């Protein structure tokens with residue numbers, strides 16, 4: 212069965228004194244503390260959404276530095292160990308002429324995490340600014356960040372598969388490097404940060420303009 | 421909004437808080453979008469309950485298969501090594517990365533498996549008309565787990581790793597590899613069908629039986 216959605220003339224749930232449950236979507240009136248359908252704590256908007264989001268992004272930025280500077284894995288070929296950073300891996304692909312793979316790794320590991328953190332900060336600033344907002348554009352940016360979130364884990368999975376597969380003692384082995392843990396932290400922290408950001412705050416400003 | 425009935429048909433958009441009514445559409449495959457912010461709220465799917473039950477059962481069987489057989493094999497100059505799906509996380513544990521190892525196992529096996537199991541626990545009794553209701557945490561667990569299921573991301577990671585290795589060795593694809601691809605496709609389909617309104621609608625159906 213498919214549905215269309217029609218606007219209820221009164222506007223937003225918050226304006227009508229209704230809080231929508233973040234888990235099951237049930238509307239409850241303002242005086243109720245917990246959702247009667249699923250038992251979740253009710254809030255009109257995520258409490259301290261912007262502060263929590265910024266704190267998580269700041270932590271992610273700290274982890275982003277070792278993630279890029281330290282070796283992500285060490286390849287030992289016939290006894291010779293060569294540690295490689297994320298950027299080093301990209302360079303190797305370029306040297307081998309695999310420009311497409313180099314681009315994929317560079318985007319997924321370097322560009323996208325940076326862009327993600329920049330967009331989340333931009334959203335937090337926009338919510339607190341007094342300027343007129345482009346709601347649709349900001350919402351699209353937020354959706355992109357939410358969508359991209361888990362795709363940044365690609366590099367962590369690449370290393371985990373290489374480490375599992377390439378264990379030929381004497382010939383060739385691959386060991387994980389400390390940067391992989393830092394990188395996983397960046398991905399998880401930015402995912403939680405994006406989740407903590409309450410995108411309704413952007414639309415709330417439409418009414419105030 | 422005074423009667424319980426009208427309030428249950430009313431929802432608020434999760435992204436812009438606009439109050440909305442569900443109105444049946446003539447086009448069965450129409451996706452319901454929020455008219456204010458264009459958020460996709462519900463995919464138009466016929467027989468969603470039947471589909472989810474069938475998809476979950478198949479996916480769970482396929483995932484068990486994916487954990488049982490060889491995932492990938494690797495042959496470099498006569499030296500062979502083959503791994504199963506669990507090795508992808510377990511080897512990191514052996515190399516001194518226990519937390520990361522558990523995290524990867526959670527994202528690629530545990531959460532996808534638990535999500536499908538919880539969904540089945542909700543949907544199967546409704547489908548069969550059994551008077552039994554799982555506790556509310558099953559539904560809450562489903563919502564909490566969904567963002568952390570990463571089977572499709574893992575597969576892309578595997579492909580990138582294989583491209584890295586292709587020049588060094590012969591890669592052998594195991595039964596588990598194909599099973600996991602199938603699982604991933606089934607999971608994406610379930611993710612497309614199930615939204616919080618459908619999910620909690622099914623949970624409500626069970627409470628009608630138990631009353």
Ligand SMILES: [Zn+2]
Pocket residue numbers: 232233234235236237246247248249250251
């Ligand atoms: Zn609820």
Ligand SMILES: [Zn+2]
Pocket residue numbers: 433434435436437438454455456457458459
């Ligand atoms: Zn909306």
